[in-house]
Amino acid sequence: MPQPPQFKSLRRRRFDALLQVPQRANQWRTLLRWRTASYIAMVICSVLVLYLVLQMASIRMNQIATTVATVPTPPPSTHTTPAANGAVAVPNTPPQRLQIPAIALDAPIIPVGWYLNPTTNETEWEVARYAVGHHQDSGVPGGGTNIVLSSHVAGYGRLFADLDKLHIGDQFTITSATHTYTYAVIHITYVDSSRSNMAEHIANMALLDPTPDEQVTLITCWPASGAQRFTQRLIVVATPVP
Numbered sequence: 651m652p653q654p655p656q657f658k659s660l661r662r663r664r665f666d667a668l669l670q671v672p673q674r675a676n677q678w679r680t681l682l683r684w685r686t687a688s689y690i691a692m693v694i695c696s697v698l699v700l701y702l703v704l705q706m707a708s709i710r711m712n713q714i715a716t717t718v719a720t721v722p723t724p725p726p727s728t729h730t731t732p733a734a735n736g737a738v739a740v741p742n743t744p745p746q747r748l749q750i751p752a753i754a755l756d757a758p759i760i761p762v763g764w765y766l767n768p769t770t771n772e773t774e775w776e777v778a779r780y781a782v783g784h785h786q787d788s789g790v791p792g793g794g795t796n797i798v799l800s801s802h803v804a805g806y807g808r809l810f811a812d813l814d815k816l817h818i819g820d821q822f823t824i825t826s827a828t829h830t831y832t833y834a835v836i837h838i839t840y841v842d843s844s845r846s847n848m849a850e851h852i853a854n855m856a857l858l859d860p861t862p863d864e865q866v867t868l869i870t871c872w873p874a875s876g877a878q879r880f881t882q883r884l885i886v887v888a889t890p891v892p
Contacts, residue, residue, distance in 0.1 A: 742790045742791065742792045742793040742826075743790060743791075743826040743827045743828055744759075744761065744784060744790050744826065744827075745759045745784050745790065745791055745797065745799070745824045745825070745826055746758065746759055746825055746826055746827060747759055747824070747825040748782045748799060748822065748823075748824055748825075749822060749823045749824075749825070750816070750820070750822040751821075751822070752815070752816055752817070752820040752821075752822070753812040753813065753815050753816065754812075755809060755812070755822075757781060757782050757801070757807075757809050758781045758782070759781065759782045759783070759784050759799065759824070760778050760781045760782075760783060760784065761783070761784050761786045762776035762777065762778050762783035762784065762785060762786065762800070763776055763785075763786050763787075764776065777800055777801065777802055777806075778800070778801060778802075778806075779802070779806040779807065780806055780807040780809075781801070781807070781809070782799050782800070782801045782809060782810075783799065783800050783801060784797070784798070784799055785798040785799075785800065785858065787858075788858065788860070788867075789860065789864065790826070791824050791826050791829070791831040792826075792829065792831060792864075793864065794863065794864045795860045795861055795862075795863075795864060795865075796858070796859065796860050796861040796864075796865055796866075796867055797824070797864070797865070797866045797867065798858050798867045798869065799866065799867070799868050799869070800868070800869040800870060801870060802870065802871075803870040803871050803872060803873075803874045803884070804871075804874040804875065808874075810868070810870035810884075811874060813868060813870050813884055813886060814838075814872070814884060816835050816838060816886055817835065817838075818835055818836060818837075818838065819834055819835060820834070820835045821833065821834045821835075821891060822835075822888065824866065831890065832890070832891040833865075833866050833888035833889060833890055833891060834888055834889060834891050835886055835887070835888045836887055836888060836889050837885075837886070837887040838884075838885070838886050838887075839884075839885050840872060840882045840883070840884055840885070841857075841882060841883050841885060842881070842882060843871070843880070843881060843882055843883045857869070857885055863889070864889065864890050865887055865888065865889050865890075866887070866888045866889075867885065867886070867887055868885070868886040868887075868888070869883055869884070869885055869886075870883070870884050871883060871884075872884040
């Protein structure tokens with residue numbers, strides 16, 4: 651007995667559906683494998699990028715540490731401060747550490763000298779990176795003359811970023827290999843660092859000259875940002891505390 655056309659159509663659809671089940675299963679397995687492989691690749695790439703960033707940071711820190719560690723330290727000065735009442739004179743040695751509690755500064759001191767600026771073709775002072783620079787031609791603690799220290803106000807540690815927050819009377823210490831010396835701020839000023847006025851520039855350079863009495867001169871560029879960035883020098887002068 652012949653079957654109705656609609657019955658044949660229903661059987662055919664069921665048969666086709668059964669045939670498609672393995673095909674859809676294969677499609678789902680392929681899609682799952684593709685997504686899994688994509689996630690694994692993303693994780694591997696993320697790990698590699700993180701590893702490269704950490705390696706670059708480690709190399710940079712090692713370079714900074716090597717730069718600070720390899721700066722030659724001048725031999726201790728043979729000059730000695732005259733001792734009173736027959737006491738033994740103490741040899742003056744270069745400063746090694748600066749501590750200013752008023753601005754929470756505690757930083758190493760390294761010697762700096764001169765360098766030729768390739769932009770201006772002029773000889774300028776070096777400025778220490780991630781440390782306070784002691785100008786080698788200036789005095790040493792206990793030496794009875796001008797001790798010149800400088801550092802960056804922006805970048806490279808920004809150690810003198812808060813130097814403007816000091817007040818007259820604030821005290822700080824400088825430590826050498828053998829002693830700790832205490833100084834008190836007596837003068838704070840801002841001077842123009844442009845060279846349009848040569849007489850003024852020469853007067854500003856005189857701030858680095860030796861002095862008949864011991865003092866510390868802290869110097870940094872000012873201001874740290876804005877249209878007038880680095881157009882001035884902030885000068886802080888301190889004298890020994892008896």
